[in-house]
Amino acid sequence: MTGTTGTTGTTGALKEAARREVDRHAEELIRLSERLHADPETAWEEHRAAAAVPEPLDRAGFDITTSYLGLETAFHARFGSGPVRIALCAEYDALPGLGHACGHNLIAASSVGAALGLAAVADDAGLTVEVYGTPAEEGGGGKIEMLDRGAFAGMDLAMMVHPAPVDVAEARPFxxxxxxxxxxxxxxxxxxxxxxxxxxxxxxxxxxxxxxxxxxxxxxxxxxxxxxxxxxxxxxxxxxxxxxxxxxxxxxxxxxxxxxxxxxxxxxxxxxxxxxxxxxxxESKPYAEFRTDETALAHYRANASALGREFAPPGQAARMNRASTDMGNVSQTVPAIHPYIGIGSLPATNHQHEFAAFCVGGNAQRALLDGAVALAWTGVDRSSSRYASASS
Missing domain, CATH: 3.30.70.360 (Alpha-Beta Plaits)
Known part of the structure; x- marks a missing residue:
């Protein structure tokens, strides 16, 4: 089945269909991001965000579970019934006193966009698409609480894309x-x-x-x-x-x-x-170091490059990839990637008021949509790899 994925359609055709779906929802995704940015909520208090983020998924036919696993500001959304299960993580908590100075408004919108793109090809790609609304990344360990309660079990790949001053593919958090x-x-x-x-x-x-x-x-x-x-x-x-x-x-x-x-x-x-x-x-269980799925990371690199993204060289510009995240704990359990996507903010960097200002506007919008497409394409590649491996 080289060159194909799922039950019908080439990988290229599926990717193009996913991209069209992300483009179709572009204005809606940007509005969601700006809505979160204008109304920041801190860890475990993200009640309005947890209600807003799954709304586009609900309209697209996803099965939505709110107060997921007993956590009031977590949710789970699911679409499709294919054998390859792809998880997109949507973070949406803000920083005390700094608002969305780490760009979680963009993370949430990109993950929703990627899920919508994958849902459009789920049947042909053999996918089950799942979105996890993950509260309290900024020190509260929301994903760890979710893992302890059974989340992410059986995922073939878990992904998200995080805003940073520049593009960096590999997460190496403390x-x-x-x-x-x-x-x-x-x-x-x-x-x-x-x-x-x-x-x-x-x-x-x-x-x-x-x-x-x-x-x-x-x-x-x-x-x-x-x-x-x-x-x-x-x-x-x-x-x-x-x-x-x-x-x-x-x-x-x-x-x-x-x-x-x-x-x-x-x-x-x-x-x-x-x-x-x-x-x-x-305040939470310790956050783990990150275990990167190298195959998925290679797919993400290629997909982001195909969209015109350029990765920063090692050094000062790429240091955001050392920032700790509870996505590291997810990566210890299931295959995962956590790339960073640039919003052109230098000299402003994450956790500064100036960076928060860059998390809306033209560069942020491009990063949001590119991130959504790159993640969706990586999900298609994952399915293609699984099917190619099964037929070899």
């Missing part, structure tokens, strides 16, 4: 843990009764100094960073409570397991030095 750090001390009047207080803000100062010194002995690939989210309410009252959020990153989950206890000891030092009580609360 493994990462996310922790909420809380110190509890005792308040007192800072001038009249300072000896009666136990300063929770000082505990963070000690911890951050310890982390700064620890960095000298960490592997060059390690990253430790965080923010203090609360450290007192009045300058004349010794802070009785201080809280923060901290990330620890490493090349792999195995390396992270060795590194994280060393960082946590720095927080313990803050508690010991000040007399505060310390609470460390994981």
């Amino acid at each position: 493994a990462v843990s996310h922790s909420k750090i809380s110190y509890t001390g005792r308040s007192a009047h800072a001038a009249a009764y300072p000896e009666a207080g136990i300063n929770a803000a000082d505990a963070f100062t000690v911890a951050q100094v310890a982390i700064g010194l620890l960095r000298q002995q960490l592997p060059t690939s390690a990253r430790v960073h965080g923010v203090v989210t609360h450290a007192g309410d009045a300058p004349n009252a010794i802070p009785e409570r201080a809280t923060g959020r901290w990330y620890v990153r490493a090349e792999t989950l195995a390396e992270l397991a060795e590194l994280e206890p060393r960082v946590m000891r720095a927080f313990e030092a803050g508690a010991l030095a000040t007399g505060c009580e310390l609470e460390i609360e994981p």
Whole structure:
């Protein structure tokens, strides 16, 4: 069956049909992206996004499940009954204080577009097309929660495309843990009764100094960073409570397991030095490193290049592919790819207000539609490879 896929039609004809379907929905996809961009919702609070994103799929005849697997802001959409199962991941959470500065509005719309394109050829390509609405990528581990509840089982390929300043095909994200750090001390009047207080803000100062010194002995690939989210309410009252959020990153989950206890000891030092009580609360299970499906990645490269996309050379311009993602956990379970698609934003980069501004407009629209087509074509290629392998 070389040159064919599914039950009827050449790969080229199926790809062209998928592209036509994406083009037919172009205005609708752009409106969806702009709607999400104008109304950002943070992790686990994406109620309006979770309702809006599956609307085009519902109109196209997908079977929609809301509050999927008991998660209020997750959904699942399914079309077709072919033996090759393709999953498209739609992220739609925003960043606190920055809105869609990581372009998840474009991710959601591109995945919907790819699904619509594949649905148009599902019967002929032998496909089942599934869209997973995945909440809380920005630190909440939404995909990990979904995996733990049975999502993605039996997928032949899971995909999404992520906005970045430039195009980078291969994701190489760090493994990462996310922790909420809380110190509890005792308040007192800072001038009249300072000896009666136990300063929770000082505990963070000690911890951050310890982390700064620890960095000298960490592997060059390690990253430790965080923010203090609360450290007192009045300058004349010794802070009785201080809280923060901290990330620890490493090349792999195995390396992270060795590194994280060393960082946590720095927080313990803050508690010991000040007399505060310390609470460390994981915000999610750790994100894993990414295991790329090389065959699918080669197909994506070829498809994106056929659309006129140019991949950045290694170096500074391509560094976004190191950003951690819970899609790494999906890739440990089923074959997956997570390419980055450029929106021409340099010098603005992800997680900046300036990048958020680039996630709408002409370059963003082209990236959205190119990403949808490239993913759809890669899904067709996956089916073609499966059928060719079965007949050889």
